[in-house]
Amino acid sequence: MAIFDDPFDAERNLRPACICGQHRSAAEHDRASHSLRCEPAEDRRYEGVVASALVRAVFPRDAARRAFLKSVGASTALAVLSQFFPLKTATEAFADTGTPEKKDLKVGFIPITCATPIIMGAPLGFYAKHGLNVEVVKTAGWAVIRDKTINKEYDASHMLAPMPIAISLGLGAQPIPFVVPAIENINGQGITLAMKHKDRRDPKDWKGMKFAIPFDYSMHNYLLRYYLAEHGLDPDTDVQLRSVPPPEMVANLRAENIDGFLAPDNICQRAIYDGVGFLHVLSKDIWDGHPCCSFAASREFITTAPNSFAALTRAIVDATAYASKAENRKLIAEAIAPANYINAPVTVLEQVLTGTYADGLGGIKTDPKRVDFDPFPWQSFAVWMLTQMKRWGQVKGDVDYKAIAEQVYLATDTKKLMQEMGLTPPASSYKTFSVMGKTFDPDKPDDYLASFKIRKAS
């Protein structure tokens, strides 16, 4: 992924480097470190940012700088510059981002692979690296995680991407301003059907079926409704949608209480693993690159402990960067499988994370982007979710899409933070994307909404 490339690494396009930057390849890195832990070369990244700023300051003109670099070579140039400029001290000052007000933090998570960056931050030491002592606490369900975060039992949490918007708007809860500094994962869901429906693959035949979704304010709900509506079914009248906690989904599918579900992953793969269902379609095939879960905190936490919040966000962005690399996925699956974290068979997590999986019908499929990790909280994601909330009657009346999106999805702050970390975030906070072939333009949400024939009459 472009934003995680080290811009100062001359070999970056030639082969994937390892996370710590000290080895040429991931394989070499794996050989070097037998333990799970590896410290990414944060300092080197910061040093690069400072050094390039310095070179630019000394030679403000591009041509002159290039000539200088060409004649003496980049490393000599750096050595010469550091003779009269304390590069090390400057880098330290730059990397020193203020001591966290609160070091011992509690972060809640739901045991699904979406929470991978939050969970692995603990066993792989990403929180510790940023000076935090974080306890990741497994939580029973989305409503409980919401209440516990609102009650300040947790300092921050894993939430479904639309949840912080819903909480901020006061949908299904008291309105409390919540923010999203980082998206957890993109893609990583799927529609799983019971084995008995293996010959009913056309959604047009699904009238009267019962589907489970994890929560009302979830991408799962919006994507399933979108998918059904695109195939001509009205999700409110033609099928039954039920909110069911993920672990109960597989049990219900086995008991034939439901015909299928759109669930977060490892649940889809678990149904296949246990032989009760098959994967009808990945959510990636509905909308490639859709957000799924988010990392959320209350606005109050930012104001009372800004440095802790920044350190936490940095740890999450770091962990997300690590998780986005395909070569790390196997290791992550092993790190997060134990009972203390997700509590699932390693095979299941490995299939989800590596993207080489059994589809439940006897075939093995490969899709490395089945689940992916990208922390940037695109505000256009929030606008899209708001259009769907309005489409299905969760919000009524006029909606100031962009104002809400900008309040909840902290794209600007995260951009700054990522730049400080030496990453290259996208320049804009909005982008257009396409969902099942239909383009979404964040500048025209009302037109987009009006273009849907099937929607709840408001």
Added chain:
Amino acid sequence: MSTSLRLRAAIVSIVLFVAFLGIWQLATRGTAPAANMSPEYAKLMGATATQGASAMPGPIEVGAKLWEHVRRPFYDNGPNDKGLGIQLGYSIARVSLGYLLAVVIAIPLGFLIGMSPLVSRALDPFIQILKPISPLAWMPLALYTIKDSGLSAIFVIFICSVWPMLINTSFGVASVRKEWINVARTLEVGTIRRAFTVILPAAAPTILTGMRISIGIAWLVIVAAEMLVGGTGIGYFVWNEWNNLSITNVIIAIVLIGLVGMLLDQVLARVTRLVTFPE
């Protein structure tokens, strides 16, 4: 005669248990391994799909797993994975706190209600309405108002175990035989002394029965409450293992919950026998 009866009962119990295990083992034998599945595919699938193993574990599997837990009851692998001994400890501590709180409030209050027919009649409709409410119905309200999940769990135990004690205490106090109270009155015994030396001993068996019902309810409630609030306790353990669809561990938890519930009940049964008097 009595020993032979006891012996015969024990034999019947054992026979029933063995028969139960046998039927259980037979019922969970599973089917033949799935035919024509490629080995690469089989590697990605669970035993239920490949071996045709039953989704329900058999008694041997459960026994082996139980032995594993019994051998290391107090391990601590971090905030979300602790040994069964620790989990049970958390649950018992929560139950004790909520239950003691209920005792402290229900018994004096029940006493007052029982001594006054007017208050008794006036409060009766409220008690009758509040009594049958499920712990799970209290939970969201508690979480929302108390804003602390640990305290909420204790509150829910309190609110569910308070009613049987309250009702039994007031009933026991109200039904103390009139003759005894009249005798005390003739002997000019003061109100407080009358309450402690006449009414309390007379009502003690009924009060203890209420306490015994309550501890059973408190133990029922804790599992549901911990499944919701999570973190620690045997209820959390059940939920966590269910997440992994590990029915084996869920069965073990069920057995342990039953055992601990029986122990708690037996303790109060002993105490009840101590205060019972022949009339």
